[in-house]
Amino acid sequence: MTPFLHTLQSSAFSAWVVGSDTIWAYPMILTMHTVGLSIVVGAAVIVDLRLLGVGPSIPLEEVKRVFPIFWLGFFINLVSGVMLFVSEAEDKATQPVFLIKLLLIAIGVVVTARIRRRLFGGGSPPMRAASSGRTLALTSLVVWGGAIVAGRLMAYLK
Amino acid sequence: MDPFSAWIEATRISTVMRDTTWLWPACESIHFIGLALLIGGAGYFDLRLLGFMRRVPVAAAKAFMPWAITGFAMNLVTGTLFFVMAPHMYVLSAAWWAKVFFIVVAGMNAMFFETTLGTRVMLLGPNEDTPTSFKIVGAVSLFSWFAVLFFGRMLPYIGTGN
Numbered sequence: 001m002t003p004f005l006h007t008l009q010s011s012a013f014s015a016w017v018v019g020s021d022t023i024w025a026y027p028m029i030l031t032m033h034t035v036g037l038s039i040v041v042g043a044a045v046i047v048d049l050r051l052l053g054v055g056p057s058i059p060l061e062e063v064k065r066v067f068p069i070f071w072l073g074f075f076i077n078l079v080s081g082v083m084l085f086v087s088e089a090e091d092k093a094t095q096p097v098f099l100i101k102l103l104l105i106a107i108g109v110v111v112t113a114r115i116r117r118r119l120f121g122g123g124s125p126p127m128r129a130a131s132s133g134r135t136l137a138l139t140s141l142v143v144w145g146g147a148i149v150a151g152r153l154m155a156y157l158k
Numbered sequence: 159m160d161p162f163s164a165w166i167e168a169t170r171i172s173t174v175m176r177d178t179t180w181l182w183p184a185c186e187s188i189h190f191i192g193l194a195l196l197i198g199g200a201g202y203f204d205l206r207l208l209g210f211m212r213r214v215p216v217a218a219a220k221a222f223m224p225w226a227i228t229g230f231a232m233n234l235v236t237g238t239l240f241f242v243m244a245p246h247m248y249v250l251s252a253a254w255w256a257k258v259f260f261i262v263v264a265g266m267n268a269m270f271f272e273t274t275l276g277t278r279v280m281l282l283g284p285n286e287d288t289p290t291s292f293k294i295v296g297a298v299s300l301f302s303w304f305a306v307l308f309f310g311r312m313l314p315y316i317g318t319g320n
Contacts, residue, residue, distance in 0.1 A: 023312065023315050023316055027311075027312055027314075027315035027316070030311060031307075031311040031312055034190075034193075034307060034311045035304065035307060037190065037194060038193055038194050038197035038198070038201075038304075038307060039197070039201075041191075041194035041198065042194050042195075042198025042199075042201055042202075043198065044198075045195060045198040045199070045222075045225070046198050046199070046202050046222060049221075049222060049225060054221050054222060055218055055219075057215060057217075057218040057221070058214050058215075058218045058219065058221065059213055059214065062211055062213050065210070065211050066202075144194075145191055148187065148190045148191050149187040149191075151190075152183065152186050152187045152190055153183060153187070155183075156183045
């Protein structure tokens with residue numbers, strides 16, 4: 001694993017990302033990662049709040065439209081995140097707070113997918129915000145908030 | 159350093175906060191959670207103003223605005239703390255002034271909507287397309303908030319003069 005990580009980190013691409021002076025390298029990738037964050041978590045928050053009873057006059061069926069936005073943000077952050085990881089692969093792979101962030105994202109994706117399945121999986125009309133939906137929504141809010149904090153702390157907890 | 163920044167940085171409150179090493183990362187974490195609430199809540203309403211998700215009544219799509227405003231308030235408070243801790247990073251930064259400019263644009267745009275077009279929201283039925291004026295307000299809002307995010311994140315990298 002380590003030689004592979006070393007190859008990634010010492011690649012020409014990594015040298016460009018972290019070493020070049022242009023704002024189109026590291027700063028722009030980092031900014032795209034923040035744009036993606038706002039879309040991913042923003043979309044998740046909308047779904048979660050609706051399940052928790054905010055905006056009751058929004059038809060639950062229409063919440064379905066928010067999921068493609070969620071996945072758009074997720075795609076942006078998968079691509080920008082892989083670029084950021086590759087450029088510092090050896091350092092990041094062993095950074096505990098980064099691994100915690102990855103775990104929280106994995107849980108967040110599972111919870112979000114489960115919310116979608118619960119709402120729209122059965123072909124029957126979406127459930128009214130039942131208590132299980134509330135638990136999933138609260139879990140989602142906590143987990144995505146945690147992922148943001150872990151991501152931010154990557155700059156401080158080496 | 160400019161005299162204004164030097165004066166703020168010499169104050170007791172600025173010094174004490176800077177010496178509290180966990181405060182900066184804590185504020186950053188809150189700032190990023192705040193931006194997600196703001197973009198999520200405002201962005202959802204902006205998309206409806208642009209004519210997406212037409213089965214959602216425009217008035218109903220506004221339900222998340224208190225959460226967007228909460229996010230903005232979180233970021234105003236944490237942003238002010240950043241400024242007090244390190245004013246020279248901001249007052250001399252072109253990116254910061256661009257960020258402030260787009261916050262003002264977004265704020266004025268929202269105020270324009272509330273004071274002139276906002277009352278027409280209630281007249282709009284479900285499944286109805288939005289008038290062009292609504293679409294412009296939605297587009298300006300969406301663009302401005304992402305511009306705020308862009309210049310905020312780019313702050314350490316562009317227009318710092320060093």
